[in-house]
Amino acid sequence: MTRNDEGLSVHAVSYRYGAKTALDEVSFDVAPGRFAALLGPNGAGKSTLFALLTRLFTTPTGRIRIAGHDIARAPRAALARMGVVFQSPTLDLDLTIRQNLRYFAALHGLSGRDAERRIDAALARLDIAERAGERTRDLNGGHRRRTEIARALVHAPAVLLLDEPTVGLDAAARASITDHAHRLCAEDGLTVLWATHLTDEVRDDDRLVILHRGQIRADGEAGALRGPSGLTDYFLAETGVDPAVPPGPAA
Numbered sequence: 001m002t003r004n005d006e007g008l009s010v011h012a013v014s015y016r017y018g019a020k021t022a023l024d025e026v027s028f029d030v031a032p033g034r035f036a037a038l039l040g041p042n043g044a045g046k047s048t049l050f051a052l053l054t055r056l057f058t059t060p061t062g063r064i065r066i067a068g069h070d071i072a073r074a075p076r077a078a079l080a081r082m083g084v085v086f087q088s089p090t091l092d093l094d095l096t097i098r099q100n101l102r103y104f105a106a107l108h109g110l111s112g113r114d115a116e117r118r119i120d121a122a123l124a125r126l127d128i129a130e131r132a133g134e135r136t137r138d139l140n141g142g143h144r145r146r147t148e149i150a151r152a153l154v155h156a157p158a159v160l161l162l163d164e165p166t167v168g169l170d171a172a173a174r175a176s177i178t179d180h181a182h183r184l185c186a187e188d189g190l191t192v193l194w195a196t197h198l199t200d201e202v203r204d205d206d207r208l209v210i211l212h213r214g215q216i217r218a219d220g221e222a223g224a225l226r227g228p229s230g231l232t233d234y235f236l237a238e239t240g241v242d243p244a245v246p247p248g249p250a251a
């Protein structure tokens, strides 16, 4: 195994906001090419963990490795191998889909034919190639999210992080985005970390990491962990929190 085949590794990571402990000795690994769901109720610490994974915050303790690169010791190499879709949308709504991706490509030092080739491939991957010339303001929420995922792929990351990417989407758009992310693992070998508070976004063969009050409560294959009672009951038993009800078709 080469260093770049290491996927994602989080080891003994803690973080405090003043007296409030948001993460307490969090450790888990995601093997290359695996889809891992990071499931936790509101306030579990998911966004704090994402801030540490993307180096918005630096952790005073523990170690994070992205595709074999330690994020504290080799931040540029680690960030170059990482694609991120943040919880709050970050598209420029006055630009077209292609312009948004082109701008991002330029930030990564990509331009000209190489950039256009990568952009075309990313748009095709998310099934939005035919809409590349449309202003993102005119897209629905699902297509905006797909645009953000395509943008996160332009620099060919090994690890893709998505922080509650389906928030605010209707059921059909949620299913489509979840399916696209799984295909990126199965067909392209990406390592995906998918933060959610919705149990129905987790599939039986996903790796499941349950985070609650800053601590890992469960870690394993979702189907094996949940047993016959189903993931919703399992989650309730592990956390004491009723999982959020997903939005219906009219949401």
Ligand SMILES: Nc1ncnc2c1ncn2[C@@H]1O[C@H](COP(=O)(O)OP(=O)(O)OP(=O)(O)O)[C@@H](O)[C@H]1O
Pocket: 017, 020, 021, 022, 040, 041, 042, 043, 044, 045, 046, 047, 048, 049, 197
């Ligand atoms: N700036 C802050 N100052 C103090 N406490 C904070 C701050 N940001 C988050 N927290 C607390 O840290 C804990 C973890 O928050 P975090 O936002 O990481 O959780 P989360 O799982 O992402 O929840 P959500 O889904 O609501 O975003 C919570 O108890 C939260 O209240």
